Amino acid sequence: MNCVMPYAIFTDIDGTLLNECYALPFDRAILQRAFEQHRVVFASSRTADELVHLQRRLGVSGDCIIENGGALLLRETSTAEQFATSQLFNIENDSVWIAPLVEPVENFMDDVQRETKRHNLACRFLQDLDDETLAAMSGYEQDDARRAKSRRFGILLVPNGESNARIKKLTDGLKLLDFTITFGGKWLTISRGADKGVAMKEYLGAMQKKGVLFTSVAIGNEENDLTMLEAAHKKFVIKNPTRGYASRLASVTGATLLKQDGALGWTEMLAQL
Structure with missing residues (x-):
């Protein structure tokens, strides 16, 4: 059978x-x-x-x-x-x-912020955007924008007009620090192994x-x-x-x-x- x-x-x-x-x-x-x-x-x-x-x-x-x-x-x-x-x-x-x-975002947020500053990039983190700005940027309703910011295990990076070449320098540096970088839709996701x-x-x-x-x-x-x-x-x-x-x-x-x-x-x- x-x-x-x-x-x-x-x-x-x-x-x-x-x-x-x-x-x-x-x-x-x-x-x-x-x-x-x-x-x-x-x-x-x-x-x-x-x-x-x-x-x-x-x-x-x-x-x-x-x-x-x-x-x-x-x-x-x-x-x-x-x-x-x-x-x-x-x-x-x-x-x-x-x-x-994977480990929670609070364990590595400071490391990602330092690396972003080291490369002098104008990138922004989704978690740092206010609900209205995120809604306008993403097409979400404001309540959905609030839900999107409740991240526990990763950081969403908003390129904010930075060139692909400059973003690549950042992601290459983050990978050397054992971060996982994935692209999906409008954002780059940064995590410890997600x-x-x-x-x-x-x-x-x-x-x-x-x-x-x-x-x-x-x-x-x-x-x-x-x-x-x-x-x-x-x-x-x-x-x-x-x-x-x-x-x-x-x-x-x-x-x-x-x-x-x-x-x-x-x-x-x-x-x-």
Whole structure:
């Protein structure tokens, strides 16, 4: 008898599930059915506060990889118990567990600020922006801007007009100090080892300890999704509407390049499972 393992779909959010206006471009019922039929795990550079709010808005509830793999947001106590450092939080009247996978931002914020000053850059940190400025810069509502600033495991760097060459000097210097730098959307994420692929493996390992096995599926559109796609059994690459496929994702062995533009590729992915 063939034993078919259910799918665990690890999905990026901005540019993958949501379009450039942060909207779901297909019927919400399709997403809700996907949550009923599969294990859908949001995997994003967004914070726990943002993803709890987003799931409520979309009418779904599930586990998440937050802050580019800095931690797992878990809904079930039995899963949280697989991680010794998990803590229970109340986020917008929703009780969730957060299991850190990297060190917290307060441990290294000073180091990043010193390195930025050493290079005499005008870059700004998202956490330092007021809600109104961040909302204008990102297209968020002000409440969403506030949620985006509640970062626990990473720093989002706003280039603020600096050239790519000058930004590269900064990121090269940070890498020498053992920082992890990833690009996703409008921001650079700086952390001590946050990685969506590692977080996905940690999550699947925890589920395996509970006796639950999945066939992993990953879908994304930017460089910060690379390790997640590489680690998944099934890999899907979103076609960015104006830039096409991210070159590093398009070259992942075995990846399916979706034909629909942007987040419409998400339903195309579902049809191929």
